[in-house]
Amino acid sequence: MQMHIDFIAEARRQSEICNACRYCEGYCSVFPALHRERAFSDGDITQLANLCHNCRGCYYACQYTAPHEFDLNLPQALANVRQDSWKAHAWPARFAHVFDRNGVAMTGLLVLGFGLIFALAQGMRPASGEGFYAYLSHGLMVAIFSPAFLLPLLTIAISLRGYWTTVGGGRLRWTDLRGAFALAGQMKNLKGGHGDGCNFEDEDRFSHARRHFHQAVLYGFLMCFAATSSGTVLHYVFGLEAPYSFVSIPKLLGVPGGILLCIGTAGLAWLKTKADPELGASGAWGGEMAFVLLLFSVSATGLALYAATGSGAVSWLLPLHLATVLTFFLLTPYSKMAHGFYRLAALTRENAKQRGDA
Amino acid sequence: MATDPDIVVIGGGNAALCAAITAAEAGAKVVILEAAPKAYRGGNSRHTRNFRCMHSGPLGPLVESYGEDEYFDDLMKVTGGKTDEDLARLAIRSSEECLPWMESHGVRFQPSLSGTLSLARTNAFFLGGGKSLVNAYYRTAKKLGVVVHYDAKVTHVALDGDRVCRVDYSTGDTQHSLSPQSVIVASGGFQADTDWLARAWGPAARNFLIRGTPYNRGVVLADLLDQGVQQVGDPTQCHAVAIDGRAPKFDGGIVTRLDCVPFSIVVNRDAERFYDEGEDVWPKRYAIWGRLVAAQPDQVGHVIIDAKSLNLFMPSVFPPIKADTLEELAEKMGLPPARLRATVKEFNRACGDTSGFHPTELDGVATSGLTPPKTNWARPITQAPFYGYSLRTGVTFTYLGLKVDRNAQCSIGDRPISNLWAAGETMAGSILGQGYLAGFGMTIGTVFGRIAGKEAAAHANAH
Ligand SMILES: Cc1cc2nc3c(=O)[nH]c(=O)nc-3n(C[C@H](O)[C@H](O)[C@H](O)COP(=O)(O)OP(=O)(O)OC[C@H]3O[C@@H](n4cnc5c(N)ncnc54)[C@H](O)[C@@H]3O)c2cc1C
Ligand code: SF4
Ligand code: SF4
Numbered sequence: 001m002q003m004h005i006d007f008i009a010e011a012r013r014q015s016e017i018c019n020a021c022r023y024c025e026g027y028c029s030v031f032p033a034l035h036r037e038r039a040f041s042d043g044d045i046t047q048l049a050n051l052c053h054n055c056r057g058c059y060y061a062c063q064y065t066a067p068h069e070f071d072l073n074l075p076q077a078l079a080n081v082r083q084d085s086w087k088a089h090a091w092p093a094r095f096a097h098v099f100d101r102n103g104v105a106m107t108g109l110l111v112l113g114f115g116l117i118f119a120l121a122q123g124m125r126p127a128s129g130e131g132f133y134a135y136l137s138h139g140l141m142v143a144i145f146s147p148a149f150l151l152p153l154l155t156i157a158i159s160l161r162g163y164w165t166t167v168g169g170g171r172l173r174w175t176d177l178r179g180a181f182a183l184a185g186q187m188k189n190l191k192g193g194h195g196d197g198c199n200f201e202d203e204d205r206f207s208h209a210r211r212h213f214h215q216a217v218l219y220g221f222l223m224c225f226a227a228t229s230s231g232t233v234l235h236y237v238f239g240l241e242a243p244y245s246f247v248s249i250p251k252l253l254g255v256p257g258g259i260l261l262c263i264g265t266a267g268l269a270w271l272k273t274k275a276d277p278e279l280g281a282s283g284a285w286g287g288e289m290a291f292v293l294l295l296f297s298v299s300a301t302g303l304a305l306y307a308a309t310g311s312g313a314v315s316w317l318l319p320l321h322l323a324t325v326l327t328f329f330l331l332t333p334y335s336k337m338a339h340g341f342y343r344l345a346a347l348t349r350e351n352a353k354q355r356g357d358a
Numbered sequence: 359m360a361t362d363p364d365i366v367v368i369g370g371g372n373a374a375l376c377a378a379i380t381a382a383e384a385g386a387k388v389v390i391l392e393a394a395p396k397a398y399r400g401g402n403s404r405h406t407r408n409f410r411c412m413h414s415g416p417l418g419p420l421v422e423s424y425g426e427d428e429y430f431d432d433l434m435k436v437t438g439g440k441t442d443e444d445l446a447r448l449a450i451r452s453s454e455e456c457l458p459w460m461e462s463h464g465v466r467f468q469p470s471l472s473g474t475l476s477l478a479r480t481n482a483f484f485l486g487g488g489k490s491l492v493n494a495y496y497r498t499a500k501k502l503g504v505v506v507h508y509d510a511k512v513t514h515v516a517l518d519g520d521r522v523c524r525v526d527y528s529t530g531d532t533q534h535s536l537s538p539q540s541v542i543v544a545s546g547g548f549q550a551d552t553d554w555l556a557r558a559w560g561p562a563a564r565n566f567l568i569r570g571t572p573y574n575r576g577v578v579l580a581d582l583l584d585q586g587v588q589q590v591g592d593p594t595q596c597h598a599v600a601i602d603g604r605a606p607k608f609d610g611g612i613v614t615r616l617d618c619v620p621f622s623i624v625v626n627r628d629a630e631r632f633y634d635e636g637e638d639v640w641p642k643r644y645a646i647w648g649r650l651v652a653a654q655p656d657q658v659g660h661v662i663i664d665a666k667s668l669n670l671f672m673p674s675v676f677p678p679i680k681a682d683t684l685e686e687l688a689e690k691m692g693l694p695p696a697r698l699r700a701t702v703k704e705f706n707r708a709c710g711d712t713s714g715f716h717p718t719e720l721d722g723v724a725t726s727g728l729t730p731p732k733t734n735w736a737r738p739i740t741q742a743p744f745y746g747y748s749l750r751t752g753v754t755f756t757y758l759g760l761k762v763d764r765n766a767q768c769s770i771g772d773r774p775i776s777n778l779w780a781a782g783e784t785m786a787g788s789i790l791g792q793g794y795l796a797g798f799g800m801t802i803g804t805v806f807g808r809i810a811g812k813e814a815a816a817h818a819n820a821h
Contacts, residue, residue, distance in 0.1 A: 020613035020675045023407055023487030026468030035472050038673055060493060061486030063404045063611055067397060070613075070675075194466035194485055204493040 003042065003081070003088045011045045011077040017070055024058040026193035029183075029350055030078070031058075036353070047167040049081035050346035056279050057192050060204035079281035086338050089166070091158040098334035102287030105334070106294055106327055113323030117144075121319055131243030131309070135318050138241070144326070152332040159333060160345050169349050176355070180347035184340075201274035210271055216264030218340075220299065223257025243309065255306065261299035265292050291336040298324045363389040363505070364818035366525050366538040368512045368578055370394065371401030372488070373782025373803035373810075374544035375495035379463060380811030381542075382502035386818050389536065390499070391510040391527050393545070393573045398609075399508060400492035401546050402570035402755065402783065402799075405611040407471070407488065408481040409804065410797030411453045418457050419467040422479050426450050429480075433795050440791030448764060449789060449798075452805040457482055460804065464494030473672050476641065481797040487612075488800075510534075512578050515541060515778075517585050520770060522778050539777060539821050540814035543768070544807060546783040547756035548576020549596060550608065555753070558594045565657040567601060569752040572608040579784055582760060587778075588769045590761035591787025596753050597794050598648030603658055603748030604676050613675035616747055619647060620735050621667035621717070623705050624749065626654040629688065629697035631705065636734035639720065640671075645794060652751040659749035660691055662702065665741040670717045678745035687744045704728070706738035755799070759787035766810040777817055779810035 015034055018024065025031045030051045037044055056075045064070035083099065090096040098105045117136065126137040133141075164172075191197060196206035231250040234240040244250045269292045277285045301321035308317050332338065363386075367378045370392025378388045392399050412429050413420050429450045433441055461467070466485040470478035477483075484491045496506065509529050516524040522541045527534050548554050550572045555563040583589050605614035619635050620643075626632055633650050637643055651659040668678075681687035684702055688695035708728035715723050715737055724733045760768050760780040768778045768785075782803035789802060 016673065016677075017613055017675050019673050020615070021487070021611075022471045022473065023484075023490075023612070025471050026485045032472075038669060057486060057490075061490035063487065063489045063609075064613075065397075068609060069606055193468060196466065204490075205497060 003046065004084045007077070007080040007084050008042050008045050011049065011074075011081045012040050014072055014074050014077045015040055015045065015048065017064065017072060018058075018074065021064075023063075024061055027057040027061075028052065028055065028193065029347070030074075033350055033353065041168075043167045045081055046085045046163075047346055047349055049078040049085060050163075050167075050342045051350060052078040052082065053343070054079055054280060055192060055198035055200065055210075056275075057199050057206075059279055060199045073279065075279045076281070079279075079284070082339075082342075083281040083284050085163070085166070086159075086342060089159040089162040090334055091155050091162070095334050098331070099287065100283065102331065102335050103290040105331060106290050109327040109330060110294075110323050113326040114319050117319040117322050117326075118316070121315070130241070132314070132318055133242065135315060136322075138235075141322075144322075145329075148326050148329045152329055155333045156338065156341050159338070160341055163342060163345055164349070167346075167349050169345075169352065172348070173352060176348045176351035179351040180344050183347050184344055201271045203276075209267065213264045213267030213271065216260045217268060217295065218264075220257045220260030220262075220264055221295075223253045224261060224299070224302070225257075227251070227254030227257055251306075255303070258299045258303045258306075262296060262303065265296035265299065268292050269296065288336050291331070294324060294328055294331070298328050362537050363387040364538055365389070365540045365542065365814050366391060366536050367542045367544060368515070368525070369401065369544035369546060369782070369784075370399045370492075370506070370508075371544065371546060371782060371803070372403035372406070372491065372495070372800055373784075373807040374542070375403075375492065375499060376804050376807030377542045377544060377779075377781050377811035377814070378499050378504045379495060379502060380808045381540075381815040381818075382499065382504050384812060384815035384819065386540075386815040388499075388502075388504045389538070390504060390506045391512050391525070392506060392508050393511040394508065394571065396508045398571065398573065399496070400489060400571075401574060403803065404489040404492050405487075405570050405609075406484070406491070406800050407612065408477065408483040408797045409453070409456070409800035410480055410795060411457050411482050411801065412450050413454055413457075417454070417482075418461065419469050419482050420457075420479060424480050429453075432480075433790075433798065436793035436795050437790050438793060440793070442789050445762075445764065445789045449802055449805045452808075453801045456801070456804045456808075459808070460491075463498045465491050466494070477796065512545065514581055515543070515578060515585075517582075517587075517770070517775070520773050521776050539818035541778050542810045542814050543578055543582070543760065543778065543780040543784055544782045544803070544810075545578045546571070546574035546576075547596075548579055548758065549574060549753045549756045551575040554580075555596070555756075558756075558758075559596070559652075562652055562657050566598065566652070566751045566753050567605050567610060567614075568608045569599075569601065569605075569610055569614070569754050570608070574755075574783070576756070576758075579758070579760065582768070586770050587775065588761040588771075589758065590785075591757035591759050591791065593756075593758040595757040595792055597645065597755050597757070598652065598751045598753045599644050600647035600651045600659060600749040601752035602674055602676050603750040605750070605752065610675075610752070614752065615644075615672075616661065616674050616749065617671035618661055618663055618667070618674075618747065619643070621670050621737075622661040622663045623702065623732070623739065624659050624661050625693065625698065625701055626660070627656050627658060627693070629660075629693045629701050631701060631730060632659075634730050634733055636724070636732045636736055638734075639718075641796070647749070648751045648753070651749050657751055660693060661747040661749060662687070662698070662739060663745050664739045665743055665745075666737070668745060674747075676747075678747050680743050680745055682742050682744075684739075684744055687746050691746045691748065702739050705732070705736075706740060709736050709738045712737045754794070755783050755786070757787045757790070757792065759783070760785045762788050762806070764809075765813050766806045767813065777814070779814050781806040781810040 062072045064072040087096040121135040197208040198210045200210045227250045305317045365388045468485040512527040514526040601614040685695040688698040708725035725736045762785045766779045
């Protein structure tokens with residue numbers, strides 16, 4: 001695992017200035033963690049970077065930003081290390097470069113996925129089956145999507161183990177993990193230390209827009225995920241097959257989940273166009289934007305597919321939706337989606353440190 | 359002129375913003391003239407971290423209570439009695455209502471920073487520091503319709519008898535004039551004008567560093583004093599501390615602070631000690647070291663510590679100079695190596711029993727038979743590697759200012775100037791003759807800024 005020396009060195013230089021200043025202590029969990037140290041190892045810097053959620057409060061509050069010679073831009077310095085740490089821990093390592101070319105990877109996968117599924121649906125159209133299964137048999141769907149879902153999870157797990165070693169994590173404790181989930185669930189840090197939110201879309205104005213849209217994405221995503229899982233349970237445990245009616249668990253979760261996801265991703269994309277790209281990771285803007293839009297497509301095509309039930313549009317909407325889902329799954333370890341996993345790991349580590357575990 | 363505002367506020371720091379907001383809330387049309395570009399707006403206020411606040415019970419981030427008399431006593435101690443009691447008590451008493459006012463105008467507080475627990479009861483810390491406070495006030499002012507001109511340097515405030523008739527300012531090469539009903543001066547001291555400092559202090563002042571903004575050059579202050587506006591404060595006095603000698607000439611701010619002196623010996627250019635480094639806990643001695651260093655040849659000092667003391671103080675922005683021997687350290691710091699070795703040897707020999715060493719209390723671990731003595735934390739400097747920092751005088755602010763009354767109003771001769779008020783650093787000499795109490799600068803700016811804004815608006819509204 002090789003991380004970019006320049007990024008680490010720059011983040012370290014800035015962290016040392018912050019450590020002499022401390023004015024931003026109350027904004028987020030980065031600063032208390034930073035102020036506990038006197039010297040910063042590469043692992044410390046990597047951990048700090050993954051605790052930062054780029055709210056930018058500390059940039060607009062800083063008396064040392066350019067043109068001052070100290071040239072502070074902690075959100076960017078940490079974003080560069082963060083992005084780089086995901087690449088350095090990516091597994092298999094040869095896919096690390098996908099982070100830099102999310103847009104290209106995504107287009108390629110979408111086209112391929114669409115072609116594949118469309119061809120399968122045309123060529124191997126089942127003799128019987130209802131709803132989607134009239135186009136693509138259940139067995140075939142499972143054959144494609146089980147590995148597409150499980151393999152990325154496996155690679156993420158391997159990456160996280162690497163991260164854990166880098167940041168010097170010891171035994172994983174249940175209480176730390178629980179604490180991390182609680183923090184992430186409320187997105188406490190996104191409120192900013194004062195509860196007024198982030199500085200994102202309009203320089204130093206604090207707002208909750210980013211937190212609310214992000215919440216919509218997270219909970220929308222989880223509801224969609226739960227919808228699919230409940231479908232699987234209904235299918236295998238109760239022998240109830242799709243399509244499900246509107247008043248069924250999969251639909252009651254999936255439709256509002258899809259809508260939330262649509263609104264959240266659209267909102268985040270819009271905020272991203274307003275925010276200053278100079279405060280994020282260099283060169284990552286395009287990939288992040290592509291990823292948000294992909295997630296938007298997942299939810300939008302899902303909703304469209306539901307609306308089109310019974311019509312001929314299903315023949316192309318279904319492959320399109322499935323191709324977005326497939327792309328999303330496959331890119332999870334090599335895209336912005338990875339941040340959720342790393343952030344949980346970082347919060348878990350921080351909880352352990354706060355308990356006094358070195 | 360049809361476009362003249364009701365009120366012109368000169369300056370763009372805390373005092374100016376508190377005045378502008380208060381006046382705008384009273385219905386006045388306000389223009390702020392800020393000499394700095396937007397990126398550097400906010401003067402010295404952008405470098406601050408807290409303000410000192412009286413409170414009769416827990417208030418916001420402040421714990422317990424801090425009453426008027428205790429606050430006043432603290433002030434008297436640092437100023438050696440050179441305090442205008444009436445104005446000081448006015449500032450102290452009003453500070454309590456400032457905190458909720460600040461919050462309702464966008465300022466956010468945080469608990470006392472790590473490493474500053476001793477201030478948790480007396481000083482309320484701004485979340486994000488002074489620049490976030492300034493940002494919040496600019497947002498609030500904008501919402502109230504206050505117009506801000508950046509890069510707008512006021513060159514002359516024209517007096518006509520006991521009235522200001524015009525304010526001249528320049529943006530780049532262009533000259534402008536405004537003729538408002540009321541004028542508020544909040545443009546700080548003159549410390550950034552090195553020539554003026556050198557006139558007041560002597561040529562040594564050219565080697566001083568300025569901790570805050572380069573824009574406080576005292577142009578408006580000099581202009582008004584030249585026209586006979588009443589002055590206050592000793593022109594030769596400034597508040598100065600010892601900071602890292604590698605700090606930039608201007609705007610180095612808080613991070614250039616060095617807290618290692620109590621655990622060190624401090625020598626001058628000739629590697630000689632010149633003062634008791636362990637006289638008192640650092641916050642109480644921080645301010646005198648600016649003067650001590652200023653009095654040494656070339657206005658520099660050199661702090662020498664050894665490995666055992668490195669982690670006893672807050673880290674600072676520049677890493678220490680490090681060497682395995684004292685001679686090598688001396689070499690790196692430009693000190694005579696043999697002389698440094700001898701000074702350290704002499705110091706080490708004068709150290710006694712160090713078992714009572716306690717880094718955060720006056721521990722009485724002292725030297726014996728040494729001049730000057732070190733009266734606390736005196737441990738021999740023996741353990742390699744050795745570390746060094748250079749010290750220079752860092753000027754925080756100057757004391758010369760405009761004399762104001764309880765209404766923040768300026769005067770000429772013995773008459774008040776009917777439409778001129780002053781707030782913040784530029785009139786702080788009306789309250790403090792010397793010395794300084796941490797967090798009192800922002801208190802003065804907030805209290806008198808609000809008073810000036812209210813009075814100036816009342817005057818403008820009456821016309
Ligand atoms: C590093 C540092 C840390 C400090 N920390 C604290 C602290 O924690 N708590 C505290 O209470 N005090 C602190 N102080 C002192 C504090 O900064 C001042 O007391 C306070 O900021 C004064 O506010 P002010 O509005 O009067 O002046 P300033 O904030 O300095 O504002 C003066 C303004 O006038 C403008 N100006 C100057 N000349 C002109 C002109 N000719 N035309 C137009 N505009 C002009 C300047 O650009 C500036 O915007 C600190 C000072 C420094 C240097
Ligand atoms: S970002 Fe700037 S203001 Fe905040 S702690 Fe760091 S140096 Fe201080
Ligand atoms: S950008 Fe926000 S989360 Fe990141 S270090 Fe700064 S204040 Fe903390």
